[in-house]
Amino acid sequence: MPASPAEEHPVAFDDPHYRAAVVDLLGAIGYGEVSAFERLAEDAALAPTLEDKLALAAMAAAQVGHLVRLRDRLTELGADPFEAMESFRVPIDDFHRHTAPSDWHEGLVKAYVGDGLAADFYREVAAFLDAGTRELIVESLEDAGHSAFVVDRVRADIARDPRLGGRLALWGRRLMGEALTQAQRVAAERDALSALLAGGVDRPGLDLAALGRMFTRITERHAARMQELGLDS
Structure with a gap:
């Protein structure tokens, strides 16, 4: 059944602040996909086997597929998708610079x-969006089963070398700290996203207690995830 005019244009988009928040969020996720593609391609060079290289190549390719849909949606909203993504280049690049893996396992x-962690944050924010945008974001954050590859590899290698588990547990804690710092930075620096989290006349908002619960859920x-990998959090 064809979508009704109301479904094609949710009333929330009549609010310019809401539209700006959606553009910001899609831009952040989009640049995250670009960055993930680049990182996975680099990590493939560290892969010990051809099978591992191909697995990371498939993971990188999935990022591109997600990016195309995000770019198209930004264009539909009348935004320049590359300008929207550029706004998040510095904080996302800073995160990756501070968390550059030193070897295959850290990667x-x-x-x-x-x-x-990034996907959890974006899904939490997506709960405040119209159904169409929320669905696009959730689909863009799907891993298409790639997590099983990582879990299998890490658990198998820890079984062979238990000392590896301690080092990777520390690495996981560092990732957590850096990710939360960057998420809070992005939310604080982008006025539209802050306003979105604060709510509106037709949308619920987060007070300080609710914001704390959101970050507790992410934690x-x-x-x-750390437990799935066989690591202490």
Whole structure:
């Protein structure tokens, strides 16, 4: 059944502040996809086997597929997708510069834990959006089963060398700290995103207690991922 005019143009988009927040959020996720593609391509060079290289190549290709949909949606909203993404280049590049993996295993953990933290934050914010935008974001953050590859590799290598687990657990904690710092920085520096989290006449908002619970949920999901990897959080 064709979408009704109301479905094609949610009333929330009549609010310029809401539209600006959506453009900001899609721009942030879009640049995150660009950055993830570049990082996974670099990590593939560290892969010990051809099978591992191809697995990371598939993960990188998935980022491009997500990026195309985000770019198209930004264009539909009348925004320049590259300008929207450029706004988040510095904080996202800073995160990756501060968390550059030193070897194959750190790269795997970062691909799973680091990207998972970012995805959790964006999903939390997406709860405040119209259904169409929320669905696009959730689909763009799907890992298409790639997490199973990372979990299998890391757990198998820790079983062979238990000392590896301690080092990677420390690495996971560092990723958590850096990711939360950058998420809070982005939310604070972008007025439209801050206003979105504060709510509106037709949308709920987050007070300080609710914001604290949001970051608690993100922390709990991080701990669950670390446990899946066989690491202490």
